[in-house]
Amino acid sequence: MAIGxxxxxxxxxxTDMEARCxxxxxxGKSPQQICRWRPCD
Numbered sequence: 001m002a003i004g005x006x007x008x009x010x011x012x013x014x015t016d017m018e019a020r021c022x023x024x025x026x027x028g029k030s031p032q033q034i035c036r037w038r039p040c041d
Contacts, residue, residue, distance in 0.1 A: 014034065017023045026033045 014023070018025070018034075021037045023034045024037045026035060
């Protein structure tokens, strides 16, 4: 698999998981970091 295809696959998968509320971006982090989504109590 070419590097460009792998990068696009990872980007698509991350976006899909964000849309399903399975992961969330951590605000103020650079480079971008994600963690498993946790509901607010």
